[in-house]
Amino acid sequence: MHVSEMMRTDLVTVAPDTPFEKLLWLQACKPMRQVYVVDGQGRMQGMLTSYDLLSAMAPFYVDSNLARALADDVAVIRRAFEASSGKTARDVMVTEVLSLKPTDTFLEADLLIREKGGNALPVLDGEGRLLGEVTRKAILRYIALHVLGLDCGGEGR
């Protein structure tokens, strides 16, 4: 099966100059895990997840152990947010993103996700335009329901 047959197309996309507060709202209030940054022609510039937003707000020099010494962690995060508030999607996004072609097989997608980690891979056409995404869940669903013939209506035995 080709990824074009299993990809989802209802994606959240933003422009590179989308403000940080908007990105925070999208991640906090929308169900999507991936937000794709595209230019005016729909070409993917990068992607970001909640991990990238949290990384932008957590100073690299504070690790989990050092955080234990802080008396007011809420105040530290609030100050970190204020320091990040001038940032845009361009500043926060990950640009080195592995992608799939519509003609790639589900097995390629499956193995790539497993080798490189991450939750989803974007599907791009030859011009770099974003067509959809293939998630781990979609691959698992395909394997379970179509390859192994499991029935979602039963109790999983």
Place this chain on the structure above:
Amino acid sequence: MFWIATGIFVTCYAVIVSEKIHKTKVALFGAALTLVLKVLTQHDALHDMDTGVDWNVIFLLISMMIIVNIMTKTGVFQYVAVKAAKLGRGDPFRIMAIFAVVTALASAFLDNVTTVLLLAPVTLLIAQELEVDPVPYLITEALASNIGGTATLIGDPPNIMIASKAGFTFMDFIYHLTPAIIVIMAVWMLAWKIVFGRRLRVREELKERVMSMDEGALIRDPALLKKSGSVLTLTILGFVLHGALGYEPATVALMGAATLLLVSGEDPHRALAEVEWSTIFFFIGLFIIIGGTVKVGLIEMMSQKMIDLTGPTRDDMFVLSMVMVWFSAFASAIVDNIPFVATMNPLLAGMADKVLGGSGVEALKHPTMLPVWWSLALGACLGGNGTAIGASANVIVVGMSEKAGHKITFVRFMKYGIPVMLLTVALSMAYVWLRYYVLGW
């Protein structure tokens, strides 16, 4: 063969200084060429005292890295840094001075890079909480790490190399260099008080952010801390006694690392994976390249040149000492002090051979030679403060500051570094002159 070895030496040195290719790759390739082109045999490179790898330096470095890496997991260094900040009671200059002293002390026993890697993150946090510019604090720590590391045998790789070549013990450094460094630190802090005492200001309400930090929460593994603290203490005791007991420093360090690996229960794969192998192989490659230049007589030629220029005699090497402290300082400000000292060591040993007769310990540790070695150590270690590239600790601090959004330009670093370098090297020169040539101690 002379020109092959010289060509390899000059080319590798030039590429390392240019920083166009990673220095470890250059050193290893140069070493491989030295062997393949038969400047040195493999036996010469791996086993010979004069031309081979100095395994004492290698195993001392590896062993101390293992000890420090395991200790880092306890959170003790973060604890010390936050505690130090609280001792300053939120006063910005007091915090800067206390951090400088803590950094210098830590650097005397750990390597400089590790010290700044451990303390700089807390410094950035403290600066963020106090809403002050972290740059003066970070640069001060880099400078302090280079100064403090000069005080002991294990504090800085150049000292380890000099000790191994000349046969100095840990206590030789305590006796000859530590007093100088204590004076240098005190004078520098006085100068820094004049420069920064009035410039650094913090709003009263922000001081509470630092004072409310709980450093006690930072110790993640009290049991491991007890074990690693005990092993480190015993290792330092071993360094103090190694001369009297007839052990090389690497033997003491290896015993410490092996003991800590055993009692800590740490996975050896992980503990060993965290050793800076890139640095270790840089040293190995460098020793082989320099060994090649020793073998073909280039170093002997250079040592004769040095004798012709500075006129050392059996009874007096004053001019050489004074030249050495400044030449080493300026060279170290520009190039990595490790290849510089790696070259100077056999050069000075060759000079001792010619002037004092013999290159054994008696010549290398002859009273007339001592101030020359100490001048080399002081100049090579303190000179690194001059520029942002003069020492690895400086490079680390500049990189971290930029990552935190505070770029330190080459010129900005020099505005701090050059005056401190000139002050500390001038004090070193005065110390060498006064102690060895006036008082004769």
